[in-house]
Structures are given as C-alpha cells and as structure tokens.
Amino acid sequence: MDLGNADSWGAAIYFWIFPLVIGDAIFPPLPSEMLVITGGALSAEGRINAFAVVLLTALASWLGDMLVFELFKRRLSHVLDRWKWGLRFHAAVHAAIAKAGRSSTYGAIIGLRFIPGGRLATTAAAGIANVSTRGFSLCAALGGLLWASWSVALGYFTGSATRLPFWASSLIGVAVGLVIGAVVGVIVTRRRGSRSPVASGPGDPDEELDF
Numbered sequence: 001m002d003l004g005n006a007d008s009w010g011a012a013i014y015f016w017i018f019p020l021v022i023g024d025a026i027f028p029p030l031p032s033e034m035l036v037i038t039g040g041a042l043s044a045e046g047r048i049n050a051f052a053v054v055l056l057t058a059l060a061s062w063l064g065d066m067l068v069f070e071l072f073k074r075r076l077s078h079v080l081d082r083w084k085w086g087l088r089f090h091a092a093v094h095a096a097i098a099k100a101g102r103s104s105t106y107g108a109i110i111g112l113r114f115i116p117g118g119r120l121a122t123t124a125a126a127g128i129a130n131v132s133t134r135g136f137s138l139c140a141a142l143g144g145l146l147w148a149s150w151s152v153a154l155g156y157f158t159g160s161a162t163r164l165p166f167w168a169s170s171l172i173g174v175a176v177g178l179v180i181g182a183v184v185g186v187i188v189t190r191r192r193g194s195r196s197p198v199a200s201g202p203g204d205p206d207e208e209l210d211f
Helices: 012-024 032-044 050-073 077-082 084-100 106-114 118-128 133-162 166-192
Strands: none
Touching: 012 032, 012 050, 032 050, 032 133, 032 166, 050 118, 050 133, 106 118, 106 133, 133 166
C-alpha cells in the first residue's frame, strides 16, 4: 500500500477507523484523530464519503467510550493488573485525569474529548463516579458525533482550501486541531484544577492501582 497515493487508501480507511478509534479510548497515543482528518481530506478529493466517515467514527467512538466506562463502573479494571500493559493503562488513566481534570459532569463528557487525553480521563472518571449509564451513553454518543464531525471537517476544509495532496492537508488539519486542543486544554486545566479523583497514583508504591 502506497501511503502517499490517495487511490491506495480508498475504502481501506473505512476498515481502519473502527480499530483505531475504539483503541484510542484506551490508548490515546493511537493516531485515530489523524486518520479521521485524513478521511476528511480524502473526501475533499471525492475519494470517499465524508458522511460515512463521520458515522463510522461516531459509532466507533461511542463503542470505545462505553467499553472503558463499563470497565471502571463495574470495578473490573483490576483484572488488567495481571499484565504489565494493564498496569501501564492504569498509570495512563491517572495521568490523563490529572491533566484534564476530575470532572465527570455531562458537559465534560461531551466537551473534554477535544483536548489531548480528555476522552480517556472523563470516561474513566465517569465510571469511577458511578454516573448513570443512560446519561453517559447519550453524552458519549453526542460527543462522539461532534468530535467526528469536527475532525472530518478539519480535513475537508483544509483540503478544499489548500488543494494540496491529501496527506499534506491531513498534516495541516492535525496541526490546527492540536493547537486548538492545547489552548482549550490550558483553559480547562486552569479552571478545573488537576487533582485526580482516584485515591492512589501511578507513582505511589504503597497503594495499588485499583479502581
């Protein structure tokens, strides 16, 4: 597959959206946002359908959020402690909550996914705080749809405005998204504080990472 050739992507991007966007709920470094923005850039060239990308992304986002939410709501996350990657995941949750703040309100569930690490932080915090499953599900669905629409729009309008190759438009869209997300993140962190709702921390040797 020639990654620089738009014809090589085609329908393949639909296949990659599900695993990357779902996986991003657990492991934020996965480049799901870049993939979705690339989908927008490709749609600007008429290669794929932008609405299909939005719907697939929103569905994958919702499924990933519900997976993490139920994991923490039902206190099943201790099962992950059997593996080193599970312990690293717990540490990542602590770090994400500390960075994004500890709110589990419905507004935060919808909005904080737009800042780096915000999706994991609010999803885990909502589960820990025993937020209503129905309320979380609705907010996760709305937040996922808004995030998917925003990401696809970034790629689409960047591609339409610059007329650059899709990969260049994608990089520009990602850069714009990161800048906006970073600015919002700084504002949110200053307003909400950074204390984690989880009792123990990843660097505390005397307490287990048990949610």
